[in-house]
Amino acid sequence: MTEKKAVSAEVPKETPVLKAVHLGISFGGLKAVDDFNMEIGRSELVGLIGPNGAGKTTVFNLLTGVYKPTEGAFYLNGKKMNGRKTYQVVEEGIARTFQNIRLFKKMTVLENVKVAMNKDMHYSPLASIFRTNSFWREEHDTDERAMELLDIVGLGDKKDAMAMNLPYGQQRKLEIARALGTNMRLLLLDEPAAGMNPVETDELLDIINNIRRTFGISVLLIEHDMSLVMRVCERIQVIDYGVTIAKGTPEEIAHNPRVIEAYLGKQAEKEVLNMKDASGHVIGEEGSAAAADAEPDKAEKPDETAGAGTPNR
Amino acid sequence: MPKSAKVSSLINLIGVFALYFLFLAIFESGIFGAKTDYFKGIATTACYTIIMVTSLNLLVGIMGEFSLGHAGFMSVGAYASAVFTNAIANSGIPDFPMFLLALLVGGAAAALTGFLVGVPALKLRGDYLCIVTVAFAEIIRVCFTNFKITGGGRTMSGIAKLSDFYWVYWVTVVCVTLMFLLIRSRFGRTVRAIREDYIAAEASGVNVTFYKVATFTISAFFAGVAGAIYAHYMTAMIPTSFNFAYSAEFLTEVIIGGAGSMTGSIIGATFLSALPEAMRTFARYRMLAYSIVLVIVMIFRPGGIFGTWEFSLTRLLKKIFRVKGTAPGGKGADAAKAGKTGKGASV
Amino acid sequence: MSIFLQALINGLNQGAIYALIALGYTMVYGILRMINFAHGDFIMVGAYTIFYTAPIMVSYGMPAWMAVLIAVVVCAIVGVLVERIAYKPVRGSGSISALITALAMSLFLENLAMVLFGPNPKTVLKIFKLPMITILGAKIQMKYLLTLGIGIAIMILMNVFVHATRIGKAMRAVPQDKEAATIVGIDVDRIITLTFAIGCALAAVAALMYVSTYPRCTTDMGSMMGIKAFIAAVLGGIGIIPGAMLGGIIVGLIEIFVKIYLAPGWYEAITYGILIVVLLIKPSGILGKNTGVKV
Numbered sequence: 035m036t037e038k039k040a041v042s043a044e045v046p047k048e049t050p051v052l053k054a055v056h057l058g059i060s061f062g063g064l065k066a067v068d069d070f071n072m073e074i075g076r077s078e079l080v081g082l083i084g085p086n087g088a089g090k091t092t093v094f095n096l097l098t099g100v101y102k103p104t105e106g107a108f109y110l111n112g113k114k115m116n117g118r119k120t121y122q123v124v125e126e127g128i129a130r131t132f133q134n135i136r137l138f139k140k141m142t143v144l145e146n147v148k149v150a151m152n153k154d155m156h157y158s159p160l161a162s163i164f165r166t167n168s169f170w171r172e173e174h175d176t177d178e179r180a181m182e183l184l185d186i187v188g189l190g191d192k193k194d195a196m197a198m199n200l201p202y203g204q205q206r207k208l209e210i211a212r213a214l215g216t217n218m219r220l221l222l223l224d225e226p227a228a229g230m231n232p233v234e235t236d237e238l239l240d241i242i243n244n245i246r247r248t249f250g251i252s253v254l255l256i257e258h259d260m261s262l263v264m265r266v267c268e269r270i271q272v273i274d275y276g277v278t279i280a281k282g283t284p285e286e287i288a289h290n291p292r293v294i295e296a297y298l299g300k301q302a303e304k305e306v307l308n309m310k311d312a313s314g315h316v317i318g319e320e321g322s323a324a325a326a327d328a329e330p331d332k333a334e335k336p337d338e339t340a341g342a343g344t345p346n347r
Numbered sequence: 348m349p350k351s352a353k354v355s356s357l358i359n360l361i362g363v364f365a366l367y368f369l370f371l372a373i374f375e376s377g378i379f380g381a382k383t384d385y386f387k388g389i390a391t392t393a394c395y396t397i398i399m400v401t402s403l404n405l406l407v408g409i410m411g412e413f414s415l416g417h418a419g420f421m422s423v424g425a426y427a428s429a430v431f432t433n434a435i436a437n438s439g440i441p442d443f444p445m446f447l448l449a450l451l452v453g454g455a456a457a458a459l460t461g462f463l464v465g466v467p468a469l470k471l472r473g474d475y476l477c478i479v480t481v482a483f484a485e486i487i488r489v490c491f492t493n494f495k496i497t498g499g500g501r502t503m504s505g506i507a508k509l510s511d512f513y514w515v516y517w518v519t520v521v522c523v524t525l526m527f528l529l530i531r532s533r534f535g536r537t538v539r540a541i542r543e544d545y546i547a548a549e550a551s552g553v554n555v556t557f558y559k560v561a562t563f564t565i566s567a568f569f570a571g572v573a574g575a576i577y578a579h580y581m582t583a584m585i586p587t588s589f590n591f592a593y594s595a596e597f598l599t600e601v602i603i604g605g606a607g608s609m610t611g612s613i614i615g616a617t618f619l620s621a622l623p624e625a626m627r628t629f630a631r632y633r634m635l636a637y638s639i640v641l642v643i644v645m646i647f648r649p650g651g652i653f654g655t656w657e658f659s660l661t662r663l664l665k666k667i668f669r670v671k672g673t674a675p676g677g678k679g680a681d682a683a684k685a686g687k688t689g690k691g692a693s694v
Numbered sequence: 695m696s697i698f699l700q701a702l703i704n705g706l707n708q709g710a711i712y713a714l715i716a717l718g719y720t721m722v723y724g725i726l727r728m729i730n731f732a733h734g735d736f737i738m739v740g741a742y743t744i745f746y747t748a749p750i751m752v753s754y755g756m757p758a759w760m761a762v763l764i765a766v767v768v769c770a771i772v773g774v775l776v777e778r779i780a781y782k783p784v785r786g787s788g789s790i791s792a793l794i795t796a797l798a799m800s801l802f803l804e805n806l807a808m809v810l811f812g813p814n815p816k817t818v819l820k821i822f823k824l825p826m827i828t829i830l831g832a833k834i835q836m837k838y839l840l841t842l843g844i845g846i847a848i849m850i851l852m853n854v855f856v857h858a859t860r861i862g863k864a865m866r867a868v869p870q871d872k873e874a875a876t877i878v879g880i881d882v883d884r885i886i887t888l889t890f891a892i893g894c895a896l897a898a899v900a901a902l903m904y905v906s907t908y909p910r911c912t913t914d915m916g917s918m919m920g921i922k923a924f925i926a927a928v929l930g931g932i933g934i935i936p937g938a939m940l941g942g943i944i945v946g947l948i949e950i951f952v953k954i955y956l957a958p959g960w961y962e963a964i965t966y967g968i969l970i971v972v973l974l975i976k977p978s979g980i981l982g983k984n985t986g987v988k989v
Binding site: 100139150159 | 348349536539543546547552555
Binding site: 468471477478481482486490492500598599631632637642649 | 809
């Protein structure tokens, strides 16, 4: 964990899971995302933040093949992904969740996950017509694997419920389980904590850390809640008007005047203070995963917070 | 195969045979006297309508797109199979293999058409797709009106009478079973996911275009089989029979039975093809009454009469005999489809 | 040249009929996102009204075309009744329910006509007694020019109405944003009713143009006309009023020109083929704006 921490501030040494180079897209002459560069290492958690309409979701849409980039390229495990369709990108190992939840509403929780596992199932239409042994075996195995994923997000006992009948927080968790079902290397989370209460948010963080540990996957997180991003991300990239304005560790980002100006506008001082409070507070309290991950800066972060806070005062 | 699945498959197989022997007893005992052939005809009509409506239900109920051009695919199957059997009429092939070949030719021709129509059309969704299916069906109709081999706008007659009711019964059982088993597999699950949210399905690694075109092609295949039955039952036909109104009739039967419910499609198709004959004396008011019933169903049960409910013979028997055995979980319950799901058990 | 001119006038006349019906489709679709498959049948309602009332008009010494006034009223009333009784209750139940209800109403109107008027076609008396004239060597029926003129006049009136009057503006506002329209004080239900009334009234005018060109009415005359007019609306860009007019004229011209110059048996196939091509290139129609799905 510590070694990962060490590389996190710079470029990852091994082949990065995700590498985006000068990635950009314009809609009718308007550059929605411009010169976007990013590298994510194995089991790293990187945050992508920015004000409303900065182009965060557009980045996700580029990385999942929903939009075709008009400039640049991106690579997954060194393999060029440009021009691939969404399902092909998913096959290669990038999965996502959606800002506005998109579940298969009138299907059961279990089925939602099994749909994502379809690409790893191989029995033929003939096998399903004749109900061969391979049909029953694969369905059974997929059921079991799907249940494992549901247990990880804490939905094991809801497997036969209709997705639409789940409470909001659980729907977000189901989206994560479904994304896990695609067996990906990189998980893109689009505002996973939106609309969640603090308890649910904490549960969500546990889940995210848990799946990183269990599957060794990398996570790119879009989040509006600054305090959350500061708490969990190892590195943060800030974009505004489609342009990257800062990159670095949470502390560096918190200090960066351009970020404060762009992201927080005139209310900067006040908000910065709140944000710092929140991050300091949590680091102190949440012992387990996050603290273990962030061992080196456990001691230094609260200090930093205080330090950053004073000049503003 | 789980034990519960074996049991329910067996039960369904018995159910299908029981229904067959019931028909056999009714028609062969001669209780209808001279009218036996007439009632056999109604039963045959019901059978090919069932195949039409269930195959359209694949599109409407499972894939969530509505087509108003299903009669077009039916006509492709009808004309292709008729041209085929006319061509090999004197080859000395016995009737039954000839009938099966006609069905395959009809199905294959319609499937090919479905594929060719589906590839461009399925780029569109919702109302636009609906309009394009109407347009394609009309183009198909105009083609058959102009082609010499299909009668050149006049009635194409003299088609061999091959659609014997008992054969058609088993063809219907097999077709519905095939569709049902396909729905209850990873294919059906994936297509239902596309219906629910195609963007999320794509983001879950589903090749949406492939599955949509495949569903469209399969649906067209079965419509073609139904068309082949139609051609070899009617022995004469005209392209204008396969018009917009006929397509609309199939769609209303899917919806009134319940989109997504095979039970609804089967019962809906049976009643709506048998009723017109039964109400022949009120012919003038029949369609009037039907349209009013449609509106009433849409107002009070927008999901159709059966919604997405499926009849299960196994479940029914359990209720009747209060068997406390293991509840059929997962796929076991799936295979428990009444009256029509025998095939799965036999292999 | 003379054939060309004749074809042009015929095509424009046919196109104007389609355009008037297409307007009804497009206005309803704009507001309710619903394909009103029963709309085509209003041309049948209008035609039968003219068939029955024109002789009465003549017997009172009035010109036969005055029957259209009664047809307009009858169509508007029937249209509003259909909307209130059948469409309004299913408004919240999804697009398939709305579609099926519309198909059912189409069946209902056609079969009601069958019960009331019988299955045999009726021959409408001559609406306009006008001579043939010769322009540039082409023999052209004056009545074609007249009905074409009526069509164009109605379309201009419609444009003025939706752009210059308060109600017309409300009719354009509701399709764009129902909630916002409610907030600024527009009674959406009333606008919907009005839309149906106007759409059906236009169909009555189309019926007049139709029966003066082809003096026959049958109970199923509406469905085929309706589908073509609907195709016209989609071609031009459904929900857009000028689009319906453009689409109607295009469909009418294609039909007549293909009939005369290319292959008489294939004109429908060619019309539908063009529709498919246009939709694949520009799914929202010729004048439509492309709107993608937001992820």
